[in-house]
Amino acid sequence: MAVITTRGITKTYNPDTIPVHALNGVDLDIEKGEFTAIVGPSGSGKTTLLNIIGGLDRPSEGKVIVGGQPIEELSENKLIDFRKDHIGFVFQAYNLIPVLTALENVEFVMLLQKRPAAERRERAMELLRAVGLEDKVNKRPSELSGGQQQRVAVARALAPKPTFILADEPTANLDSTSTAQLLDIMAELNHRESVTFLFSTHDQRVIDRARRIVTLVDGRIDEDVQQSQPATS
Amino acid sequence: MTARLAWRNIWRNPTRSLVVMVAIMLGIYAAMFMSGFATGMARSYVNNAIRTMVGHIQVHVPAYQEEARSAYFLPSPADLAAFAKKQEGLAGYSLRTQVTGMAASSHGNRGVQIRGVDPQQEGSVTDLDDLVADGDFFGETRRNQILIGRKMAENLKVDLRSKVVLTFQDLSGTITAGAFRVTGIFESGNTGFDEGIVLVRQSDLNRLLLPADSILPDSLSMPDSRVIAHEMTLLLDDPGQLDTIQEAFQAAFPGLLVENYKELAPDLRLYESQIQNISIIYLAIILLALVFGIINTMLMAVLERIKELGMLMAVGMNKGKVFSMIVLETLFLTLIGAPIGILLGHLTITYFGRVGIDLSAFSTAMQEYGLSEQLFLELEPVVYYQIPIGVLITAVLAALYPAWKAIRLRPVVAIHKI
Numbered sequence A: 001m002a003v004i005t006t007r008g009i010t011k012t013y014n015p016d017t018i019p020v021h022a023l024n025g026v027d028l029d030i031e032k033g034e035f036t037a038i039v040g041p042s043g044s045g046k047t048t049l050l051n052i053i054g055g056l057d058r059p060s061e062g063k064v065i066v067g068g069q070p071i072e073e074l075s076e077n078k079l080i081d082f083r084k085d086h087i088g089f090v091f092q093a094y095n096l097i098p099v100l101t102a103l104e105n106v107e108f109v110m111l112l113q114k115r116p117a118a119e120r121r122e123r124a125m126e127l128l129r130a131v132g133l134e135d136k137v138n139k140r141p142s143e144l145s146g147g148q149q150q151r152v153a154v155a156r157a158l159a160p161k162p163t164f165i166l167a168d169e170p171t172a173n174l175d176s177t178s179t180a181q182l183l184d185i186m187a188e189l190n191h192r193e194s195v196t197f198l199f200s201t202h203d204q205r206v207i208d209r210a211r212r213i214v215t216l217v218d219g220r221i222d223e224d225v226q227q228s229q230p231a232t233s
Numbered sequence B: 001m002t003a004r005l006a007w008r009n010i011w012r013n014p015t016r017s018l019v020v021m022v023a024i025m026l027g028i029y030a031a032m033f034m035s036g037f038a039t040g041m042a043r044s045y046v047n048n049a050i051r052t053m054v055g056h057i058q059v060h061v062p063a064y065q066e067e068a069r070s071a072y073f074l075p076s077p078a079d080l081a082a083f084a085k086k087q088e089g090l091a092g093y094s095l096r097t098q099v100t101g102m103a104a105s106s107h108g109n110r111g112v113q114i115r116g117v118d119p120q121q122e123g124s125v126t127d128l129d130d131l132v133a134d135g136d137f138f139g140e141t142r143r144n145q146i147l148i149g150r151k152m153a154e155n156l157k158v159d160l161r162s163k164v165v166l167t168f169q170d171l172s173g174t175i176t177a178g179a180f181r182v183t184g185i186f187e188s189g190n191t192g193f194d195e196g197i198v199l200v201r202q203s204d205l206n207r208l209l210l211p212a213d214s215i216l217p218d219s220l221s222m223p224d225s226r227v228i229a230h231e232m233t234l235l236l237d238d239p240g241q242l243d244t245i246q247e248a249f250q251a252a253f254p255g256l257l258v259e260n261y262k263e264l265a266p267d268l269r270l271y272e273s274q275i276q277n278i279s280i281i282y283l284a285i286i287l288l289a290l291v292f293g294i295i296n297t298m299l300m301a302v303l304e305r306i307k308e309l310g311m312l313m314a315v316g317m318n319k320g321k322v323f324s325m326i327v328l329e330t331l332f333l334t335l336i337g338a339p340i341g342i343l344l345g346h347l348t349i350t351y352f353g354r355v356g357i358d359l360s361a362f363s364t365a366m367q368e369y370g371l372s373e374q375l376f377l378e379l380e381p382v383v384y385y386q387i388p389i390g391v392l393i394t395a396v397l398a399a400l401y402p403a404w405k406a407i408r409l410r411p412v413v414a415i416h417k418i
């Protein structure tokens, strides 16, 4: 069964004034363990689609089913709880809570899930080690570089063992070394924990690493290809 | 977790948080100081009146309270005195003879109330013996000594040893006069008292009111041992026993009118009842001002964190938790300053409640109102409950709007405001 299913998603911003049709009928199935990039020109609807799949925004029409759950049935607050248990987010920026250390940030969602302290600590340490930040666990975000912050964000997104991770241009603010590092980590964790990754990007080096590439143009899927030999760093 | 986040959040902008905390601290301090001052003033006014004039309880014949005529004297002052001696809880009693008349010196005359007292009794009831600024309180044994207020001395242009002639009607209705020598000048701290009342020995006044072999008109019956007294004034050890002792006297002397100071001087009752309200009003005004300051600060703190709050809701922090986080931040902000303010306020009130504040610079104006120069700060104990409750209500009120603002953010909108 698909982890994510969308059927006939449309999204119109400002329907009453100057309508902007950001999505015009998107049907998409994402299977467990995928490592998929959503690409397309600026304004093609990548962010809008990820927000709708992540339950951060509601579609104008169409259905989103995540892990068997049609999310339109969930109230605002239920949706927050649903995201907590099923979806990991990596945003372009402002991912971390500035007053918490790297370790506390990674533990944060597990804390909301009321996981036992020992389990939280162990999982957070394991993930921070996996993203190569075991020596920065007690640093606050302001003491970390942009790339390090994004790696903490990936660890934070993975910590609660979500069904899948949504990342909207996670490397947009990173230099090429940090981009490569982050991609390595994402690919490694995708492999090791078989977590599904769905990310949007403009960056050719990121696109090259994806196993499936979905191209959006004007809010429609224009192309959907499997990449048999994704690049490795 | 929410508490830890909230706690750390208030220290993100330490200057701003400290400003709010100090404002709350100072606000509470100011409210306490002002109510301490006002309570102290009211108390001083009431106590002054009690200690110089009314005492706690007075006994008269009912007619005397209608019209203060010298014929309305107490029928048996000796019985009253005997009862007072037996009564527990009395600091003292004084039987007073009171006559309205005229005081004249070579420079002029003034209408006065002449009060005849037994110096020892009177000293146990009023502070007048301590308030004599020049001379002494009937220290000599000579007859016809008179004590007058500073203001009266100025009005009549007299000084110690000067002669003052008192003129009034005796009990048979004849105008009588007596020459008195000033042996003491008092400063009661109350201008009205100082220019309206003179004190003489009861025996001297009685001799003029009821000359040795005079016969009373038929309408009057001779009081026992020929002592004329119009008023008995009682001072209690503990004002809390006011009702008990008042009832005891009333029961023992059903024909007499026994009144407490609140009945005798309604302005004192008003003052006492206002003491309770003063502090609430001060507190309310200051807390109201603080509410807006706190709301403003918290709104700023929420609005500059829109993206972060959106992110928290995106990753799974539900609205209840976000709401409580903002409320907790406000509570921390408010509740840190409050205890310090209360402590400082308490210390100040305790200190100046013991030492007093010297207001002699304003004493002329103060005395007009019957206040003493030394003001002792005082707070009703209930204020110590009102303040924390008031502050808590303030904090919660101030927290609700910013917290509500925060949960109304939609994560997607919030995150995209980059």
Ligand SMILES: Nc1ncnc2c1ncn2[C@@H]1O[C@H](COP(=O)(O)OP(=O)(O)OP(=O)(O)O)[C@@H](O)[C@H]1O
Pocket (backbone or CB within 6 Å): A013, A014, A020, A021, A022, A040, A041, A042, A043, A044, A045, A046, A047, A048, A049
């Ligand atoms: N909140 C909004 N209100 C109105 N129009 C919007 C809003 N958000 C997006 N749009 C419009 O919807 C369309 C799709 O936007 P979207 O952000 O999804 O594109 P994108 O593919 O993510 O672009 P980029 O690569 O620049 O991030 C654009 O035309 C955009 O202007």
Ligand SMILES: [Mg+2]
Pocket (backbone or CB within 6 Å): A046, A047, A048, A168
């Ligand atoms: Mg975008």
